[in-house]
Amino acid sequence: MSRPLTTTTNTSDIAKRVLLAVICAVVLALPWLVGPYSLQLFILTMTYGMLGLSFAFTIRVGLPRFDSAAWWGIGAYTTAILMTKADMSFWLTVPIAGLVSMAVGYVVYRVAIPRGMMVFLMFGLVIALAIQQLFGSVEFFGGWGGTEVMKPPAIGGLVFDGKRELYYLGLSFLVVNLVCYYALMHSRIGRSWNAIGQSLKLASSVGIDVVRYRMANVLISNFFLALTGSFYMAFSLVAVPATFGLHKSLNVIMYVVIGGIAYSLAGPLVGALILAFVPEYMRVASEYESIITAVVIILVVIFLPGGILGWVNKQAKPWFIKVDWTKLLGRAKKPPGPPGSQ
């Protein structure tokens, strides 16, 4: 398939660009548009959204992970421990957290990945429980009460201890995460991942080393989960084992499902946004929050199997201006083809 020789700017392109510009403007100006409590919710949304991104990332190769929060926790604890016990600069702890997460992930998953999706899934469940237990039982990590309070990160004179600073810090992490994932998904390695996700048998028949590519995918996901953990520490300043349990790992899956599992980049963010804010606006006693969340999830799964974005994509096409969401939102439905296509 060759590109058209002329590029005509039609209504849908303009609409696309305007929409993108508006979204960017809102995102950048947000701290001035909402109050501190809402801003905090947005910061959490970005954090949970990033966790969702890393879940969606491994789903692409057919590996659902039930341990997102565990690696998030490993990243958080690495940063917390290095800052409180070794007095390291926050910025240095970030790549170290990523590498630790990858190293531990490699050791654990080299046994699981060659054995397929079910084994991987089981390992994930075990890891989700074991890691939380580890953080709680070992004194070095501060036990169930958590680590010591760490100092907020700083660059020169700028200290990231206010909601606004943390919002922009979080946004930076999110943007880096999105850019890296986008680049990887559209690279040669990304095309192999797409093939693996669509047909394992056919992929190995055409010479793709399924185990190796899957491992690479999972380790990259681990890396960014840990980075999300480092950021989360800057926000929360204390690492408590209760945060990083199976419950959270399952929530992460819900963000992706609600946002739309086919949308690897925007889906998790939309899902996290909805699940963060819907309970807020329900304004009922907090005991009902879980039930309401559960009901929302069930309704979405039944009536909107493609998730929110799947539904939006259907609506937007016929009567609204034809906006091509596919590339914009990292939709997996029509993946980038192998060399020479598109």
Place this chain on the structure above:
Amino acid sequence: MDLLTLEKVGKNYGKLEAVSDLDFSVTQGTIHSLIGPNGAGKTTVFNLITGMIRPTSGRIVFNNEDITRQEPHKIAQKGIARSFQQTFLFMEYSVLDNVLTGFHMRNRAGVLREFLHTRAAREADKKATQQALEIIDFMGLGPLRDELAGNLPHGHQRALGVSIALACDPVLLLMDEPVTGMNPTESNEMVDRIQRIRERGVTILLVEHSMRVVMGISDMITVISYGKKIAQGLPDEIKQNRQVIEAYIGEDTDAA
């Protein structure tokens, strides 16, 4: 030259012997058919050759190299390609994109060069697309090149499976029931294509139920039943072989 040799190959699932003591060789440049009643173990043999399952005994030698314990992707890289009995396709890719995956292994400009989209990488891409289109035309899927694989009718999906295998530029092509479900016209076209593939120098190991096709194009036939070889020879010999006929009695062969 014996391109592929199975030496006393066996595969047990507990007490069930799916394949036992199987000995045969495929001569380079020939069309070799593997036939037998349903459940005889033919697809198992294919799975053993391509590395999807490991034999419990015996050796598999390809091009003078022992490939018995190799992984599927390595075996594919050594030059064995396969079309499947079931439909395994990249359903969300177009026909062209499906076939292009076969070029993933070859025509590589190098990972870094590809990442930077250099001239060499783009040339490789163009060449791959060109060759992919040739294969697509050859298999009769020309007008469908942009159609999603998942939308194709069954017969075309089969043809696409063969196209992907051809895209890997194989030395040995394993074809698992390529004409099953086709009408006589389509069947004849496929037979014609198989012969043309052989003319290009590809050795073919064929599993097929249609006796008309098998007897028509095979240079050599191996017959298995219940996992064991019961006969081997030229089509005329096999046609008259008593054991083969007995094995097939009650079997719904496509005599058309």
